[in-house]
Amino acid sequence: MKSLSGMRVGILIVVVLTFAASAIFSYQRQSEIRNHLELVQKSGAWSVSELEGELLKFTQVLELSGLGQRSQEQLTLRFDLLWSRLDTLRIGIETHAIRQQPGAVELFVELSQLLQKNENAVFALEPGDKPEADRLLNAFVAVQPKVRELNVNSFYDPYRMGLSEGGTPPPVSLSLSMLGLLLSGAALVLLVIRESARNRQQALHDDLTGLPNRKYFNALLQRTEADVANRGNRCGVLVIDLDNFKDINDTFGHAAGDQLLREVSQRLRSSLYDDAIVARLGGDEFAVLLQSSDDLSKCIEQVNRLCQRIGQAVEIGEERISVSASIGVSIYPDDGVSIRQVMGNADLAMYLAKRQEGVSFRIYDAEMSTQRLRRRELARQLRQAIVKDQLLLNFQPLVQLSSGKIESLEALLRWHHADYGYISPLEVVSIAEQYDLALVLNEWVIDQVCRQISLWQQSGLPGVKVAVNISPSMYSKHDLVGTVSRFIEQHGIDARQLCIEVTEDTTMRDIDSSPGILKALRKLGVELALDDFGTGYSSLSHLKQLPVHKLKIDKSFVQDLNTEPKDLRFIRTILNLAASMKLTVVAEGIESVQNLDDLRQAGCPIGQGYLFSRPVDAVAMEQLLLDQQAGRLLQGGDEMAANIDRLGCVTVYPTTG
Ligand code: C2E
Ligand code: MG
Numbered sequence: 001m002k003s004l005s006g007m008r009v010g011i012l013i014v015v016v017l018t019f020a021a022s023a024i025f026s027y028q029r030q031s032e033i034r035n036h037l038e039l040v041q042k043s044g045a046w047s048v049s050e051l052e053g054e055l056l057k058f059t060q061v062l063e064l065s066g067l068g069q070r071s072q073e074q075l076t077l078r079f080d081l082l083w084s085r086l087d088t089l090r091i092g093i094e095t096h097a098i099r100q101q102p103g104a105v106e107l108f109v110e111l112s113q114l115l116q117k118n119e120n121a122v123f124a125l126e127p128g129d130k131p132e133a134d135r136l137l138n139a140f141v142a143v144q145p146k147v148r149e150l151n152v153n154s155f156y157d158p159y160r161m162g163l164s165e166g167g168t169p170p171p172v173s174l175s176l177s178m179l180g181l182l183l184s185g186a187a188l189v190l191l192v193i194r195e196s197a198r199n200r201q202q203a204l205h206d207d208l209t210g211l212p213n214r215k216y217f218n219a220l221l222q223r224t225e226a227d228v229a230n231r232g233n234r235c236g237v238l239v240i241d242l243d244n245f246k247d248i249n250d251t252f253g254h255a256a257g258d259q260l261l262r263e264v265s266q267r268l269r270s271s272l273y274d275d276a277i278v279a280r281l282g283g284d285e286f287a288v289l290l291q292s293s294d295d296l297s298k299c300i301e302q303v304n305r306l307c308q309r310i311g312q313a314v315e316i317g318e319e320r321i322s323v324s325a326s327i328g329v330s331i332y333p334d335d336g337v338s339i340r341q342v343m344g345n346a347d348l349a350m351y352l353a354k355r356q357e358g359v360s361f362r363i364y365d366a367e368m369s370t371q372r373l374r375r376r377e378l379a380r381q382l383r384q385a386i387v388k389d390q391l392l393l394n395f396q397p398l399v400q401l402s403s404g405k406i407e408s409l410e411a412l413l414r415w416h417h418a419d420y421g422y423i424s425p426l427e428v429v430s431i432a433e434q435y436d437l438a439l440v441l442n443e444w445v446i447d448q449v450c451r452q453i454s455l456w457q458q459s460g461l462p463g464v465k466v467a468v469n470i471s472p473s474m475y476s477k478h479d480l481v482g483t484v485s486r487f488i489e490q491h492g493i494d495a496r497q498l499c500i501e502v503t504e505d506t507t508m509r510d511i512d513s514s515p516g517i518l519k520a521l522r523k524l525g526v527e528l529a530l531d532d533f534g535t536g537y538s539s540l541s542h543l544k545q546l547p548v549h550k551l552k553i554d555k556s557f558v559q560d561l562n563t564e565p566k567d568l569r570f571i572r573t574i575l576n577l578a579a580s581m582k583l584t585v586v587a588e589g590i591e592s593v594q595n596l597d598d599l600r601q602a603g604c605p606i607g608q609g610y611l612f613s614r615p616v617d618a619v620a621m622e623q624l625l626l627d628q629q630a631g632r633l634l635q636g637g638d639e640m641a642a643n644i645d646r647l648g649c650v651t652v653y654p655t656t657g
């Protein structure tokens with residue numbers, strides 16, 4: 001690419017230089033011609049002028065001879081000079097132009113005949129012979145006005161003199177320079193036209209894939225809106241976003257990412273009807289305009305084909321990369337009053353497809369907009385709820401599987417909305433992320449947890465450690481370390497009583513600064529846990545760089561133990577990996593005694609789950625902690641059913657050992 005554009009610049013420079021050289025050369029030639037013409041004109045004109053002068057002098061001498069005041073020699077001298085002036089004008093290249101003047105040649109012939117005819121009479125004239133002198137004088141004075149006129153014209157009318165014919169330099173060199181000028185000028189114009197066409201193409205197309213870009217696509221949508229209104233038909237808009245493209249980019253490198261995007265764009269083009277237009281909106285986001293989508297089933301057929309084609313593994317170098325996409329489909333004019341609105345709806349449908357596991361495309365329906373409105377309304381109210389302290393924290397114990405002792409607690413967010421009821425923390429967090437509330441929400445949680453730790457400490461409970469979940473943008477966009485240290489200090493708690501939980505995916509968001517953030521937190525003295533471990537896309541090399549203390553195996557792996565045949569391999573692998581990295585392991589989602597037995601058998605040290613306790617509020621949790629202080633441990637076991645629900649939750653109090 002670089003060398004190509006270097007070549008283009010080189011060609012442009014050569015053309016410009018040729019043009020400039022031709023222009024200078026032509027200018028010089030023109031100046032030469034002009035000088036030459038002027039010279040020719042002047043010398044010719046001067047010859048006529050000299051002729052007129054000589055004629056005047058001759059007539060004067062003639063007149064004086066008649067009066068006897070000039071000698072015969074003086075007269076013949078002037079006569080000879082007059083002859084010679086005339087000869088200069090009748091022959092020779094310098095006076096060629098003069099002869100081109102209308103009537104000039106005739107005048108010269110007339111003059112030479114006059115001289116010839118009177119030559120003998122002039123030579124024979126006796127000084128004082130006035131009658132003969134007057135006759136001669138009259139003959140010569142008669143031509144004087146014609147000579148005068150020729151003289152004047154020679155000075156003032158060079159073009160009538162036809163100078164170009166006789167006075168131009170060799171015509172070949174002039175036309176060559178003009179040809180050079182014309183050719184280089186034409187080349188320059190062509191280059192400018194080509195460059196501007198290329199610029200136009202670049203302004204409307206994406207460099208990497210050659211597909212139309214967002215600007216072009218938007219213009220196309222506008223045009224299509226008008227067409228659809230005229231024809232009264234429908235068109236479909238697809239918004240396509242690749243799943244986990246960032247992870248692929250981070251893992252395999254940007255060159256592989258680029259190649260993948262090129263391959264995907266090819267596949268998009270080849271799996272759609274000919275009149276479909278595919279555009280790249282930016283990053284890993286594409287859009288498609290299906291120009292005639294009167295038949296929805298055909299539209300879905302294309303989308304299905306598209307998903308299938310994208311899902312086929314891509315070979316990049318030695319790697320086989322699997323990729324999937326989330327697609328949103330919306331139809332104009334069925335789904336919106338303007339095509340822009342339809343595009344927004346396709347985007348919303350895509351967003352929902354992405355959030356729903358195992359779903360590759362969604363077709364927009366009005367309910368989605370209702371959902372969006374709901375989220376927007378919830379976001380507005382969440383902001384107020386945070387300010388007014390209307391959120392709650394529940395706490396769930398993490399239990400040492402060997403002893404039943406509470407190892408630590410996890411704080412979990414709860415929001416009971418007056419109109420919408422219970423809103424899951426996952427939804428609260430996703431709304432906060434979407435509506436720029438992550439900082440205030442995370443600050444609120446960290447503040448509350450630190451306050452609670454301090455309160456429990458003041459009430460004489462043994463120092464219990466509490467884990468806080470951190471949302472992705474708090475980690476990647478805001479000053480997490482500063483916020484944590486500020487609240488630790490503000491509530492005067494021991495940093496070791498706080499644990500920060502981040503998911504594997506969150507650490508992947510900012511892969512370069514992740515180790516630094518975690519190190520700084522570790523330096524504060526807080527514990528670090530990698531949450532939902534096993535569900536993300538991080539590689540072992542990434543994991544090795546993260547200075548965490550704990551791995552929390554995602555509950556889906558524990559739930560997998562409930563199927564037959566039971567597969568403990570994943571959990572054993574994690575335990576081995578953790579042992580080699582000197583990390584401790586927590587198994588989430590322990591719901592049954594069977595789960596507990598399996599995990600104990602596999603050697604898992606810590607567990608969390610409904611079997612021990614559901615998340616409960618601070619008051620109930622305080623009671624649990626007091627119970628533990630009194631020696632009643634959360635071991636799970638056969639007696640658990642008997643102890644259910646004293647605290648309004650499935651909390652198990654096995655007899656102490
Ligand atoms: P998580 O951090 O993995 O939390 C554990 C989730 O598993 C909690 O769901 C908990 O109630 C649930 N759980 C515990 N034991 C069991 C069990 O035996 N079976 C089943 N099926 N589930 C169990 P919850 O409270 O709904 O929270 C869901 C997720 O929301 C959390 O997953 C965490 O990622 C996020 N979250 C919760 N609170 C906060 C918060 O304060 N801040 C942030 N950023 N995220 C939070
Ligand atoms: Mg957690």
Ligand code: MG
Binds near residue numbers: 531552554555588
């Ligand atoms: Mg978890």
